[in-house]
């Protein structure tokens with residue numbers, strides 16, 4: 001069969017997106033999803049998303065996310081922003097969306113060409129000697145480094161992702177360097193891609209909250225520079241952690257295509 005797909009990127013984190021509202025694809029087709037994400041034998045992407053029908057009255061659609069290894073995974077922040085842009089392109093929404101992903105309900109808005117995606121509240125941030133750990137819809141290990149441009153993200157990231165206490169389940173690994181009191185540079189080793197990606201939305205969100213929690217910033221609007229582009233994270237510190245967390249940035253349709261599968 002010929003499958004129509006759309007290629008999107010959000011600050012260089014790239015995705016295959018399929019309109020699966022008529023359920024042509026089964027969510028168990030791990031082998032197919034891995035092949036579609038393969039950069040030599042397929043389309044090539046960090047992940048793949050299915051746009052599915054909403055599961056309740058309130059939602060506009062449902063998001064299902066798969067890592068490049070073909071396995072369904074936890075929340076993808078850049079992917080969520082791209083899926084909102086795709087839903088607008090299809091006319092499923094105008095400029096506001098309510099949708100459900102694996103980590104729960106999300107609202108989003110498209111304003112001046114940027115997608116504002118509300119992330120889940122974060123009430124727990126583990127502070128360790130050399131790093132922080134938190135879940136922003138996906139698990140994130142955050143550690144501060146110097147000279148981030150020359151840092152060996154792939155090898156050091158792979159060791160941390162596979163080592164204690166993460167092991168097989170793993171974690172995404174973010175390396176961050178402070179630029180000034182509200183600008184940080186981040187490079188991320190992404191679980192399920194098993195390599196550095198140009199940007200990781202839930203990772204950027206984790207870094208922004210971590211920098212506030214460790215008093216590396218006292219601002220509640222933080223700019224995060226990634227190799228794939230610039231994102232903003234806004235949030236509100238409450239007695240219960242962080243709420244009203246928004247990941248803000250561009251989401252671009254690169255091309256539409258068909259592939260035999």
Ligand SMILES: N[C@H](CCC[C@H](N)C(=O)O)C(=O)O
Nearest residue numbers: 073076077078138200201202
């Ligand atoms: N690879 C991540 C999911 C995608 C996260 C990333 N692409 C983002 O933008 O949040 C994981 O398995 O935890």
